[in-house]
């Protein structure tokens with residue numbers, strides 16, 4: 001186990017959940033350690049003829065309930081500690097949603113914005129070359145994450161298929177539709193998060209028309225939920241990306257802003273471009289100020305560690321919907337609980353992506369492809385079912401929603417681990 005801060009922080013959630021249910025000591029011990037961690041160096045021939053090396057990682061945290069499953073992240077700050085933490089979260093997420101997968105994650109320390117398309121392709125194929133022995137449709141399945149997308153999944157699938165000398169669509173999900181992708185996968189994380197909010201907010205007598213929302217991060221996940229909430233009548237007062245954000249207390253015109261963002265790629269260029277400013281009273285807002293806005297629902301949809309002990313006291317939202325992985329640290333958890341802020345936890349909220357990834361894997365293996373309506377129907381059914389299970393557990397055991405979600409996932413993980421043999425069995429006491 002590595003002693004990185006993010007993983008230590010992630011592990012605290014496990015320790016906390018272990019206090020609230022009885023699983024075998026064997027199972028608890030197994031879940032404290034990743035099954036395999038691979039660090040690689042990926043050589044990439046750059047367009048100018050030079051050679052650059054990029055550090056890459058693949059961690060399979062647990063595969064007791066099925067093959068490892070997890071995205072590949074491209075970001076300059078990717079470390080083994082981060083990848084291991086993300087693989088840990090995937091393990092609990094897949095168990096919570098009752099998907100027949102374990103948890104895994106990968107990453108490359110790179111700023112993809114500095115690479116040409118051809119360099120990015122060589123890097124993506126190089127990553128697969130480097131980890132080919134530890135991935136596969138029955139072993140560990142790749143998917144998109146921050147700054148990777150369906151095109152990259154297409155390259156990775158192709159590269160793995162070349163190595164195997166047969167088409168192997170099941171090695172990655174989030175692929176282009178033309179290459180075995182599933183309808184609805186591109187919007188699944190945001191859509192799933194929307195279903196969770198719609199299922200749980202009424203439990204607090206909070207309804208769309210009276211609900212203001214601020215969203216940090218306007219990528220794959222953030223942009224979709226922004227659009228869905230806007231359509232459902234929520235008032236979105238702030239949106240941001242890595243460069244900063246826009247704020248309007250009277251509500252932003254989300255479709256217009258997304259259209260501009262797609263055209264110009266960054267919100268910073270549209271803070272006060274005449275057309276957008278002309279639409280209302282939009283003003284610039286920093287990411288730090290966005291997090292502290294007095295809104296009903298705050299949605300961190302960018303990166304981890306956004307709400308920490310340093311800024312938790314400043315949070316004024318009533319609810320936090322964790323679309324990103326790990327946006328709230330364990331240190332901030334206690335402060336938010338004291339302030340009466342309800343956190344809808346990441347392993348439940350953002351599980352729509354991996355759920356439709358599961359549907360994609362099923363479709364690849366069966367060769368029978370579903371209509372978009374069928375994907376969304378099954379996604380909604382699964383998300384709402386597990387959300388209500390977590391809600392009931394939180395009420396029955398008097399737990400916050402995050403602890404209840406971990407307890408529910410642990411029940412399934414503990415059961416699967418125990419089914420392989422327990423200390424009691426070997427000692428003849430059962």
Ligand code: NAD
Nearest residue numbers: 146147189217218219220221241242301302324325350353
């Ligand atoms: P993405 O690359 O599509 O978008 C990331 C967004 O975050 C971009 O808008 C970027 O500008 C913004 N951002 C980056 N750094 C920021 C900062 N410091 N402050 C504010 N904004 C910043 O990524 P994504 O796929 O939307 O993933 C976002 C989060 O959701 C990640 O935590 C990811 O692990 C999680 N997630 C994504 C999926 C999925 O299917 N895409 C599934 C589960 C979880």
